[in-house]
Amino acid sequence: MEYPKALVSEGMARIMVPEIIPSEGETLEGARSWAPVFYNxxxxxxxxxxxxxxxxxxxxxxxxxxxxxxxxxxxxxxxxxxxxxxxxxxxxxxxxxxxxxxxxxxxxxxxxxxxxxxxxxxxxxxxxxxxxxxxxxxxxxxxxxxxxxxxxxxxxxxxxxxxxxxxxxxxxxxxxxxxxxxxxxxxxxxxxxxxxxxxxxxxxxxxxxxxxxxxxxxxxxxxxxxxxxxxxxxxxxxxxxxxxxxxxxxxxxxxxxxxxxxxxxxxxxxxxxxxxxxxxxxxxxxxxxxxxxxxxxxxxxFCSDMIEVSEDSFIGSNRRLMEIIGSVRREIGMPPGFFVIDELSSDLGVASRRIEPVIDGLKASGFKATRSHADSRGLKTDAPVEEVKRIILGPDA
Ligand SMILES: C[S@@+](CC[C@H](N)C(=O)[O-])C[C@H]1O[C@@H](n2cnc3c(N)ncnc32)[C@H](O)[C@@H]1O
Ligand SMILES: [Zn+2]
The missing domain is CATH 3.40.50.150 (Vaccinia Virus protein VP39)
Structure with a gap:
């Protein structure tokens, strides 16, 4: 079977991939799932x-x-x-x-x-x-x-x-x-x-x-x-x-x-x-x-080695990936799981808080705290939930 192909560049490679032509009403993702060879x-x-x-x-x-x-x-x-x-x-x-x-x-x-x-x-x-x-x-x-x-x-x-x-x-x-x-x-x-x-x-x-x-x-x-x-x-x-x-x-x-x-x-x-x-x-x-x-x-x-390797590669300019590596690295040593600040704020009946002040507040109280790479509203900490809620409510609560 012959099918239309397109040339794409990715990294240092030039690759022939199936050309994706969605039919009317079809999404690009939908059309891609029919392609004779998978390239995403x-x-x-x-x-x-x-x-x-x-x-x-x-x-x-x-x-x-x-x-x-x-x-x-x-x-x-x-x-x-x-x-x-x-x-x-x-x-x-x-x-x-x-x-x-x-x-x-x-x-x-x-x-x-x-x-x-x-x-x-x-x-x-x-x-x-x-x-x-x-x-x-x-x-x-x-x-x-x-x-x-x-x-x-x-x-x-x-x-x-x-x-x-x-x-x-x-x-x-x-x-x-x-x-x-x-x-x-x-x-x-x-x-x-x-x-x-x-x-x-x-x-x-x-x-x-x-x-x-x-x-x-x-x-x-x-x-x-x-x-x-x-x-x-x-x-x-x-x-x-x-x-x-x-x-x-x-x-x-x-x-x-x-x-x-x-x-x-x-x-x-x-x-x-x-x-x-x-x-x-x-x-x-x-x-x-x-x-x-x-x-x-x-x-x-291993994370530091990945970062060093990236410095000799164009991948170092993939900001999103480099941010993920940095964020995953900061999660090392933290307990498993995270709180979603919006969920806690909603339970407390308050408007959603910015995450950074809550992280600073937890650190000032002697807890470890950092963002989660997996959710922009995710807060990893060793503090108990009551403490996180107390800080979300602020000193006047
Ligand atoms: C997600 S695609 C791979 C994409 C590729 N690794 C990349 O980075 O672009 C999965 C591929 O696995 C092949 N495949 C699925 N099940 C397989 C199996 N049990 N053994 C060998 N190939 C398989 C499919 O034909 C398809 O080409
Ligand atoms: Zn409970």
């Missing part, structure tokens, strides 16, 4: 983040890298990695779709990287499984599917070197954010709830699912960097070998308990004696979500 320009920031993360990994490993992108679409991500990250020795791309593989082959040739990038027409788990043995594993595996990455977690963990990294995109926000709880239980083995900070919880559910999946193989893992943006979450999981370390990473698993009355929440490491409990602040019933990852969603050194 909105995901450029996701791919930019991959370039920085791979660059940061390269600094740590200081060896030539082998990478795999088993769901490559047009090949743009893998080709950009080969062009923009020094030391990519071999990139193995794959896709199940005939048209995707043909287009990726064309793009690999057009970008002059045939010596280092190849593409196979193969189911992703099959491709990864072929590499799931010592010496055949990849340093970096990038799982960028439609919807959930859950069916690929096991094979990705097996196909990645024990000091390597697995990147995961998830766009199935409805299950991860408590809108479709049954699907979340099926895909991730976790209960999700609809709360103000669901987008952060989504990252924690996916991270937790990966940690448990890797631990099966006696591989430890923890997030090196993770963020929510647009309609997706993205996580970079760093692996480490050994049973003991795998046990340590499992110790960061637990639950978040939410009060339905006053919006307070707290985390519980390990298992739950009983689902839920009673809120210490107001006595209402608390609901539990999890199991999920309660540790940090980023690593300080």
């Amino acid at each position: 320009p909105i995901m450029k920031m996701n791919r930019d983040s991959a370039i920085l993360a791979l660059g940061a990994l390269q600094r740590r490993l200081s060896r030539p890298l082998t990478i795999c992108e088993p769901m490559c679409g047009t090949g743009v991500r893998g080709i950009r990695m080969a062009l923009e990250v020094s030391g990519v020795q071999e990139a193995v791309l794959g896709d199940m779709s005939y048209h995707a593989v043909r287009l990726a082959e064309e793009n690999i040739r057009m970008n002059g990287v045939t010596d280092r990038v190849r593409v196979r027409r193969m189911e992703a788990n099959l491709l990864l499984s072929l590499h799931a043995r010592p010496l055949a594993r990849f340093d970096y595996t990038d799982i960028d599917p439609y919807g959930t990455p859950a069916p690929f977690i096991d094979a990705a963990a097996r196909a990645t070197r024990r000091d390597g990294m697995v990147a995961l995109t998830a766009t199935d926000m409805a299950p991860l954010c408590g809108v479709n709880m049954r699907a979340c239980l099926r895909k991730y083995g976790s209960t999700s709830l609809r709360t103000g900070h669901s987008h952060e919880t989504a990252l924690r559910i996916l991270a937790g699912s990966f940690v448990r999946g890797a631990a099966v193989h006696e591989v430890a893992s923890r997030p090196a960097f993770g963020f929510f943006a647009d309609h997706y979450i993205r996580l970079y999981m760093r692996l480490d070998r050994g049973k003991r370390r795998a046990d340590e990473s499992l110790r960061e698993m637990g639950y978040l308990l939410h009060c339905s009355g006053c919006r307070s929440f707290r985390s519980v490491k390990g298992g739950l004696d009983e689902r839920g409990g009673v809120c210490e602040a107001c006595g209402s019933e608390m609901k539990a979500e999890g199991p999920l990852w309660l540790g940090d969603l980023a690593d300080e050194c």
Whole structure:
């Protein structure tokens, strides 16, 4: 089948993509979902983040890298990695779709990287499984599917070197954010709830699912960097070998308990004696979500390395991504979850407050406080909900 194509530039790559021509009444997104090969320009920031993360990994490993992108679409991500990250020795791309593989082959040739990038027409788990043995594993595996990455977690963990990294995109926000709880239980083995900070919880559910999946193989893992943006979450999981370390990473698993009355929440490491409990602040019933990852969603050194890598790249001028990295970095060491200032203001019957004075007020009272990257109205703090409400109401309340 022949179809119209267009040439786009992204990063250092020039890529042929299907030309999207919406029919009457159809949205661009609608037309894109019919395209013979998937290319979404909105995901450029996701791919930019991959370039920085791979660059940061390269600094740590200081060896030539082998990478795999088993769901490559047009090949743009893998080709950009080969062009923009020094030391990519071999990139193995794959896709199940005939048209995707043909287009990726064309793009690999057009970008002059045939010596280092190849593409196979193969189911992703099959491709990864072929590499799931010592010496055949990849340093970096990038799982960028439609919807959930859950069916690929096991094979990705097996196909990645024990000091390597697995990147995961998830766009199935409805299950991860408590809108479709049954699907979340099926895909991730976790209960999700609809709360103000669901987008952060989504990252924690996916991270937790990966940690448990890797631990099966006696591989430890923890997030090196993770963020929510647009309609997706993205996580970079760093692996480490050994049973003991795998046990340590499992110790960061637990639950978040939410009060339905006053919006307070707290985390519980390990298992739950009983689902839920009673809120210490107001006595209402608390609901539990999890199991999920309660540790940090980023690593300080890894974030600094990503920022340093960006300084030698045009990606440094992607202000939105750089702000996300800075914000995620400031969240390190903060408790899981956040308050949404508008929700608390509305509960108190006051007009919504600006977030900065509330953060300053909490800090002046000796608490930690920062914004959440996941919500411009999100406030992360170790202060109890009553304290946050007291500061929202102001000194005259
Ligand atoms: C979201 S697109 C990939 C986009 C690409 N990674 C990028 O950055 O532009 C998902 C791709 O995965 C392919 N795909 C879906 N399920 C697959 C599977 N089980 N094995 C291999 N490829 C699969 C689809 O054909 C599609 O090209
Ligand atoms: Zn309460």
